Each structure stands twice: as structure tokens, then as C-alpha cells.
Amino acid sequence: MAASNDVTGALPPVAVFGAGSWGTALAALAARHGHPTVLWGRDAGTAEAINQGHENERYLPGHTLPDNLTATTDMAEAVRGAGMLLVVVPSHAFAEVVRELAPLRPDGVGVAWATKGFEPGSGRFLHEVAGEVFGPGVPLAVVTGPSFAKEVVAGLPTALTVHSDDDAFAQQVADTLHGPAFRAYTGGDMLGAELGGAMKNVLAVATGVADGMDLGLNARAGLITRGLNEMLRLNHAIGGKAETLMGLAGLGDLALTCTGDLSRNRRLGLALGRGQSIEDAVREIGQVVESIQTADEVMRQAERHGIELPISQAVQSVLHGDITPAEGLQLLMSREQKPEYPHGLFD
Numbered sequence: 001m002a003a004s005n006d007v008t009g010a011l012p013p014v015a016v017f018g019a020g021s022w023g024t025a026l027a028a029l030a031a032r033h034g035h036p037t038v039l040w041g042r043d044a045g046t047a048e049a050i051n052q053g054h055e056n057e058r059y060l061p062g063h064t065l066p067d068n069l070t071a072t073t074d075m076a077e078a079v080r081g082a083g084m085l086l087v088v089v090p091s092h093a094f095a096e097v098v099r100e101l102a103p104l105r106p107d108g109v110g111v112a113w114a115t116k117g118f119e120p121g122s123g124r125f126l127h128e129v130a131g132e133v134f135g136p137g138v139p140l141a142v143v144t145g146p147s148f149a150k151e152v153v154a155g156l157p158t159a160l161t162v163h164s165d166d167d168a169f170a171q172q173v174a175d176t177l178h179g180p181a182f183r184a185y186t187g188g189d190m191l192g193a194e195l196g197g198a199m200k201n202v203l204a205v206a207t208g209v210a211d212g213m214d215l216g217l218n219a220r221a222g223l224i225t226r227g228l229n230e231m232l233r234l235n236h237a238i239g240g241k242a243e244t245l246m247g248l249a250g251l252g253d254l255a256l257t258c259t260g261d262l263s264r265n266r267r268l269g270l271a272l273g274r275g276q277s278i279e280d281a282v283r284e285i286g287q288v289v290e291s292i293q294t295a296d297e298v299m300r301q302a303e304r305h306g307i308e309l310p311i312s313q314a315v316q317s318v319l320h321g322d323i324t325p326a327e328g329l330q331l332l333m334s335r336e337q338k339p340e341y342p343h344g345l346f347d
């Protein structure tokens with residue numbers, strides 16, 4: 001790897017792609033840990049503001065970014081000398097960005113991503129997209145877990161997890177992110193890790209809707225628990241490991257996003273539950289709300305595997321405007337009474 005040739009003891013440079021909230025926060029984290037870090041974004045104004053004023057005013061206003069973090073709109077410049085590439089664009093832009101990145105990737109340098117979601121339209125997992133674009137032999141890793149960008153850039157304690165088929169690369173990515181206020185764990189289940197990160201966004205809409213309708217704390221806890229059950233069942237069907245979903249990539253992120261008002265997906269649900277239109281809510285949030293596309297892809301996966309996911313399905317129908325939040329509630333509450341686990345944990 002590029003880093004191993006360094007005999008000066010200097011930490012390897014990191015290139016981060018996507019200058020929104022999460023890309024900027026992760027770039028700031030790597031830079032604070034001593035890695036010279038380049039943040040690539042498509043907006044020249046944002047890049048200039050970061051280079052001149054050390055701030056991403058649009059996405060993380062009020063936070064001073066480290067001096068060893070620079071920004072560029074030139075992808076070739078960003079990858080030059082990098083020991084690790086980290087993609088943090090929204091899922092709808094993931095395939096486009098990794099395709100542009102592939103011919104520029106220095107030999108031996110691995111690619112991680114912190115994007116949550118599927119490839120819209122095909123429903124492919126992002127590790128499938130990355131595997132196809134970069135080809136065999138390129139180390140790939142998923143960075144996921146309960147982590148609001150605003151809290152990470154503020155230096156608040158955070159724990160997340162890095163999953164890869166390549167143990168050494170998972171360790172490299174985790175070492176880059178791990179620090180005094182940030183615990184990075186590792187694992188080997190990209191499938192489960194990606195499913196958890198994607199599904200929790202859909203379930204956060206459900207608890208948001210319930211809270212927006214003032215349905216109470218019992219309803220929220222019920223939705224989180226039955227939501228976790230939906231995650232576990234689909235995960236089991238696609239071949240992910242249950243432990244991944246019981247950890248930071250599943251339960252951890254579900255708890256955060258379903259209860260924390262910093263979540264854009266939860267805020268979308270809150271707005272819908274209060275009777276606001278989806279268009280107005282998305283405009284007010286002003287940042288990516290992954291659940292809108294992810295709900296369709298989760299249901300596509302569920303249909304492919306013949307699995308019922310009533311909460312996710314209700315969210316999808318509300319997001320499409322096919323039913324109102326009140327009708328969604330009625331659908332969930334009128335389902336047949338049954339044992340909590342009719343055939344064990346996964347059925």
C-alpha cells in the first residue's frame with residue numbers, strides 16, 4: 001500500500017469524496033488524527049471557502065476545520081499520493097462517483113465508503129457496485145454506525161464500525177478514524193452492515209411519523225423493536241450475520257436515527273406526521289434524505305426474498321402518497337394478533 005513506503009513516520013494522506021455534512025466531518029476527523037486530508041467536492045465555492053476560511057458554511061456552519069484539510073474539485077488532484085480513498089456522496093451519486101474515481105485510483109490503494117443506501121433503480125448493494133467498478137483484488141470497506149456529522153465534527157464521543165472482506169484494509173480504515181473521541185470497530189460482514197445502515201433510515205421515518213402524530217413513547221419503542229425485527233429477518237434472508245444487526249451497524253444506528261432529531265430521515269417523518277407535504281419537508285431539510293429512495297429498494301429486496309416488512313411497507317406507501325400517516329397507523333394496528341416469534345427470531 002502507498003503508506004508502507006513511508007519511512008518518515010508521517011501518516012498517509014486520505015482522500016475523501018463528497019463535501020457534504022458527513023464527508024466534511026469524516027475528513028476533519030482524519031485530519032485531526034494527523035493525516036493530510038483532501039476533500040473532493042463538485043462545488044468550487046465550497047472548496048474555496050474550505051481552503052480560505054476553514055469552514056464548510058453550507059453543511060457544517062460554525063465548525064473550524066483543521067489546517068491540514070484542503071479541498072478541491074479536481075478528482076485527480078485528490079487521489080494523488082493518497083493511502084486511502086473514502087467515498088461519502090449520497091447513494092444516488094455513488095455509482096457515478098466511483099466510476100469517475102476508478103481509473104484514477106493509485107495501485108494498491110483501497111476504497112471505503114460511508115454512504116448509506118442502495119443503488120437506486122437496480123437495488124444493488126453498494127459493495128456490489130464498487131466490486132463491479134473496481135474489479136477483483138481492490139480492498140473495499142463499508143464505514144457505518146450511529147454517527148451524526150454535527151456531533152463528530154464537534155468532537156463528541158462516537159463509535160462506529162468498518163466492515164470489509166479484507167481484514168488489513170478494515171484495520172487501516174479503522175486506524176485512520178479511531179482517536180481520542182472516536183472508537184472505530186471492525187467486522188467482516190459488508191452485506192449486513194450495508195443493510196443495517198440503509199434500513200434504519202426507512203424505520204426512522206416510521207418513528208418520526210408516529211412522534212409527529214403524537215402517538216406517544218410506547219408507539220416509538222414498539223416501532224423500533226418491530227423495526228429491528230424487520231431488519232433481522234431481511235438480513236437473515238440475504239445472508240448477513242445477525243450479530244452485525246445487533247451491533248453498531250444495526251441496533252446502534254436504529255436507536256440513534258429513530259430517536260435523534262438531528263436525523264434528516266426522522267425529521268421527514270415528523271413533518272409528514274404533522275401533516276406537511278413531502279416536497280415542503282424535503283425542501284426545509286435541505287440535505288439528502290436517503291429513505292425516499294431506500295424505502296423502494298428495501299421493499300424490492302423484501303419481495304425478492306418473499307418477506308413481509310409491514311413497517312417498511314407502510315413507510316414506502318406514505319412516502320409515495322398512496323396512504324396517509326393515519327391510514328399507515330390503521331394498517332399496522334389492524335394486523336392479525338400473533339406470537340412475537342412464531343417460528344424463531346428470523347421468521
Ligand SMILES: NC(=O)C1=CN([C@@H]2O[C@H](COP(=O)(O)OP(=O)(O)OC[C@H]3O[C@@H](n4cnc5c(N)ncnc54)[C@H](OP(=O)(O)O)[C@@H]3O)[C@@H](O)[C@H]2O)C=CC1
Pocket residue numbers: 018019020021022023041042043059088089090091092093096097114115116117147148149150286287288290
Ligand atoms: N450526515 C450524517 O450525519 C451522516 C450521513 N451518512 C450518509 O452519508 C451520505 C452523504 O450524506 P451527507 O454528507 O450527510 O449529505 P449532504 O446532503 O450533507 O451532502 C451531500 C453532498 O453530496 C454532494 N453530491 C450530491 N450529488 C452529487 C454528485 N452527483 N456528485 C458529487 N457530489 C454530489 C453534494 O454536493 P452539492 O452541495 O454540490 O449538492 C453534497 O456535498 C449519505 O448516504 C448519508 O446517509 C452516514 C452517516 C452520517
Ligand SMILES: O=C(CO)COP(=O)(O)O
Pocket residue numbers: 116145146147148201204253256257262263264265266288289290
Ligand atoms: O446516518 C446517520 C446517523 O448515523 C444520519 O442519519 P440521517 O441521514 O437520517 O440524518
